[in-house]
Amino acid sequence: MKVLVLGGDGFCGWPTSLYLSDKGHDVIIVDNMSRRKIDIELGVESLTPIRPMDERLQAWQEVGGRSIGFVDLDVATDFCELCELISREQPDAIVHFAEQRAAPYSMKSARTKNYTIRNNLCGTHNVLNAIVETGLDIHLVHLGTMGVYGYGTAGIPLPEGYQTVYFKKPDGSMQEREIIYPPDPGSVYHLTKTQDALMFQFYNKNDGVRITDLHQGIVWGTQTDQTTRDERLINRFDYDGDYGTVLNRFLMQAAVGYPLTVHGAGGQTRAFIHIRDTVECIRLAMENPPAAGDRVHILNQMAESHRLRDLAALISRLTGAEIRHVPNPRKEDEDNELIVKNEKFRSLGWEPVLLEEGLLDEIYNIAQKYSDRCDKNRIPCHSTWTRSHQPGIPEEQ
């Protein structure tokens, strides 16, 4: 299949582009380098030494034996160029990672809130609008987040997007309806993903656009079978307070001899998935598109759930790092359960990598190997959810 990967330079986009190319798909990366520019703005760098795009693509040509195209374009602002690109390339699928994806960054300042809203909503709308405008039948695969559901499941497993509920009629009888699971976003970033979901429903209903929305857990791990083939292909590893996920920051803290900082009592439960599984799930989703006329497909893309204090305990056991509890900069429940259905990907034969299997590899081959590149001052986070919250270290994407 021919596929455009929007945001193909990023943490998930780059290994996905290589994986799809390796599996024989024809890949064109579309990216405006915004993720690298935000690094400059924040004064941070990927722990791993990522290479410029032309060098990455040259290396892949050499070791992967395949070309990947590249177009420097801002999906959120360059609507005409996007339409022209789609008309010219006639892709079968578009994989859309081109959104600002860090909750702490989205809450950092009035400016980053506005940027996240404008970039994510105008970007996603431009993609949908361009698909309709070009009149092509293109399958859109969008990376969403488990976070759209909020974090309170109250004894009922989180479904894959759609939830059967009952309305009470005036005569007291119950009426069954299937609804989109009521969203409960916890940051401006999460908010945009819940707003995206409404756009998908509308463009699917009005124009029949075929859409798969992947509600992904927190991605951990760095490398895939493709990115390890040459150091020039290495994937990024973020450990800073804004873009570093909880697990990466724990690993980094362990590697450089810092205590693992847990927010509050660490009762927050989150869903996780390894980057190797992200790329495989995206391939599965792309190769199994909705049929013409189908509603939006929504799949939970996660392997397992863990409480953050259990995660810290596991890493402490593996590395001997101590654990320190700090005030939580987020406005959220101290404790939550998270029971998630992921039967759709399971039914496609998916067998995920679990945390217990991959953590040691991350510690030795990434966190320790590149620890001389770590700027310890960048690990703490200065984004707080409201003015009355204490700065601390946020714990997920």
Next chain:
Amino acid sequence: MKVLVLGGDGFCGWPTSLYLSDKGHDVIIVDNMSRRKIDIELGVESLTPIRPMDERLQAWQEVGGRSIGFVDLDVATDFCELCELISREQPDAIVHFAEQRAAPYSMKSARTKNYTIRNNLCGTHNVLNAIVETGLDIHLVHLGTMGVYGYGTAGIPLPEGYQTVYFKKPDGSMQEREIIYPPDPGSVYHLTKTQDALMFQFYNKNDGVRITDLHQGIVWGTQTDQTTRDERLINRFDYDGDYGTVLNRFLMQAAVGYPLTVHGAGGQTRAFIHIRDTVECIRLAMENPPAAGDRVHILNQMAESHRLRDLAALISRLTGAEIRHVPNPRKEDEDNELIVKNEKFRSLGWEPVLLEEGLLDEIYNIAQKYSDRCDKNRIPCHSTWTRSHQPGIPEEQ
């Protein structure tokens, strides 16, 4: 109270500004004149001869005896200026009409779809973000639409925003939850209002912003007690295919001797409210803000529901105009019922103007009086919901 009226030059914004001023409030209009500029783009004009803003304000000073301030500012793009304005003026309330409000215009082209998304979402977000940024406790009153609910009530009255539903637990027992009524937008315009609702929930939850969201029916009528005091204060009347609501176009067709064009069988049922009631409801909402810590207040701002074919029959009876059925340019059900709760405004003592009472006045004092200003070629609509739809005449805002 001191109040900023965003979009205070528009069809609802202008009479609201005068009404609130007349009731003793301190009003500052904020507008970028976008509605008048869209008229230029569409090659149409208000049927009524609306005057430039400075002349309007001068006239109000003369006949109303009060000053209204005016700031020319684009809420969707001028974030810093908006923050400065709010900090300087310290309003008690902000009434927010500054969104592109025509469903047909929002579906007209790829460009108008993008404009509606960007203008409405970035605008509403800028307002919320600015309220948080300035740290002031300002009540935001937002004009939303009944259309967020979709048009299928299936025997259950539409609630005022929140709906009690039941989730089935794994053990078969039912769990009660209160959710936002599941949205079902029918155009890009309606889509933005459902996305606004998510922003309101988030900013209310995270920052405690006090918000009232008014789910308004289709507004009819032109004049209020204030706009009739001097012809320089006259309100706009849109009859073109994009901005003219179904009722205004019926009235115009009757006045100029055209058949009333009904889409399909005319079984679509819609909610209506007179412009005099719009301004009164906004005053009631503004003067009765949510208490600190309250969730978002959502009120249905509508007086009555009518099937479109019944509306056409009523006007035909009053004027002798014939009725013609034309293909529907919209993608919607041919028939729907609409049962709506509006107890909140009723409980504040509101007694609405009903259609039967006000229609003749509209026909004689607006449609016929200014019929020489009508460009009949502008009544039909060229916006269709998808490429496979026939152009026709859309029937509501």
